[in-house]
Amino acid sequence: xxxxxxxxxxxxxKSGRRLNDIVGLTQRGRRDKLISLQWRSCSxxxxxxxxxxxxxxxxxxxxxxxxxxxxxxCFDGNWLLQKKGQEVASNLNxxxxxxxxxxxxxxxxxxxxxxEALGYSFVDxxxxxxxxxxxxxxxxxxxxxxxxxxxxxxxxxxxxLASIPKQVVATGxxxxxxxxNWKYMKQGVSVFLDVPLDALARRIAAxxxxxxxxxxxxxxxxxxxxxxxxxxxxxxxxxxxxxxxxTVSLQHIAARLGLEDISDxxxxxxxxxxxxxxxxxxxxxxxxxxxxFP
Numbered sequence: 001x002x003x004x005x006x007x008x009x010x011x012x013x014k015s016g017r018r019l020n021d022i023v024g025l026t027q028r029g030r031r032d033k034l035i036s037l038q039w040r041s042c043s044x045x046x047x048x049x050x051x052x053x054x055x056x057x058x059x060x061x062x063x064x065x066x067x068x069x070x071x072x073x074c075f076d077g078n079w080l081l082q083k084k085g086q087e088v089a090s091n092l093n094x095x096x097x098x099x100x101x102x103x104x105x106x107x108x109x110x111x112x113x114x115x116e117a118l119g120y121s122f123v124d125x126x127x128x129x130x131x132x133x134x135x136x137x138x139x140x141x142x143x144x145x146x147x148x149x150x151x152x153x154x155x156x157x158x159x160x161l162a163s164i165p166k167q168v169v170a171t172g173x174x175x176x177x178x179x180x181n182w183k184y185m186k187q188g189v190s191v192f193l194d195v196p197l198d199a200l201a202r203r204i205a206a207x208x209x210x211x212x213x214x215x216x217x218x219x220x221x222x223x224x225x226x227x228x229x230x231x232x233x234x235x236x237x238x239x240x241x242x243x244x245x246x247t248v249s250l251q252h253i254a255a256r257l258g259l260e261d262i263s264d265x266x267x268x269x270x271x272x273x274x275x276x277x278x279x280x281x282x283x284x285x286x287x288x289x290x291x292x293f294p
Contacts, residue, residue, distance in 0.1 A: 078116075078268075081116075081117045081268060081271060081272055082117055084279075085114075085116075085119070086119075087279070088118065089118045089119055091279070091282050092118070094165035095187070096162060096167045096189070097118070097168045097189050097191060097274075097278065098171055098190040099111050099169065099170050099191055099193060099274075100171050100176050100190055100192050101192055101193035101194065101195065102173045102195065102200055103172075104195070104204045104230075105193040105200060106195070107170035108124055108170045109267045110193065110267050110271050111168045112168075113267055114275070115167075117275065118275075121167050122167070123161055123168070125157050125161065125169055125170065125172055126154075128161065129150065129153045129154055132156075138172075141153075151178060154174075155178055161184075162184040162185065162188060163187075171185075173233070174233070174237070176237055176243065177240055182243055189281060189282075190243070190245045190246070191245065191247070191248060191274050191278065192244035192246070192247045192248070193248055193274075194248060194249040194250065194251070195250050195262070196250070197227060197230050197231055197234060199250070199262050199263065200226070201223050201227035205221075205222035205223040205226045245278075245281050246274075246277035246278055246280065248270060250262045250265060250270065253269065
């Protein structure tokens with residue numbers, strides 16, 4: 001199995017031979033393989049790049065080098081993410097990233113990778129609320145105080161987090177239902193992680209529904225309880241998720257990479273797609289100011 005499965009993309013060439021646009025990748029096996037990028041003329045302004053995996057390993061996994069007319073990029077599995085993260089961060093001007101999506105969509109896992117690539121700090125809004133109420137878990141808050149109590153604290157958490165620059169915030173699945181929360185999240189850039197319900201149900205069933213207060217049902221196996229609960233919630237939230245500035249569809253990523261099961265998509269590949277979609281959103285600003293922080 002090759003180290004990278006995403007084999008081609010088109011990148012613009014401004015000066016010399018360098019990649020400016022990274023579409024996506026999925027990583028398997030050794031991460032320090034040597035990658036050969038063969039350049040072929042596509043137009044006067046663009047080149048098409050094909051990645052062929054070499055059988056050699058990099059001596060220096062962080063530094064790209066040019067050899068025999070080919071571009072050889074050696075990286076440690078994070079090099080492309082870091083490069084794209086730096087490019088995107090330079091245009092964010094400190095604005096926060098808010099990840100939204102259903103429970104189990106991977107907001108925390110992807111958010112941590114994304115924050116490292118951007119040079120941001122990471123915050124989970126649920127954890128922020130838990131600390132604010134003295135360490136009580138979200139499930140306990142729901143059971144003892146009710147959902148409204150939790151939602152009030154969640155809104156206050158998002159208000160505070162929105163005022164702090166350079167953060168990736170993983171929000172709770174239901175944060176999108178309150179319009180006031182969008183007022184806070186719109187101070188940054190919001191990204192919806194769109195994951196099929198079946199995949200979400202399988203993820204949640206694998207770890208149990210005990211920590212998911214909105215998925216508690218009296219009967220049924222874990223998968224059935226998760227799927228039924230998620231289906232009910234999704235009908236209430238789908239329209240709200242559409243308010244996000246950008247959407248990352250795991251189904252689309254899997255189709256592009258030729259994967260039959262979205263569980264084969266790595267969190268790093270999802271984080272890369274998030275960066276690409278954020279970049280696309282920012283470029284759609286038509287040159288207007290995109291920063292709220294100096």
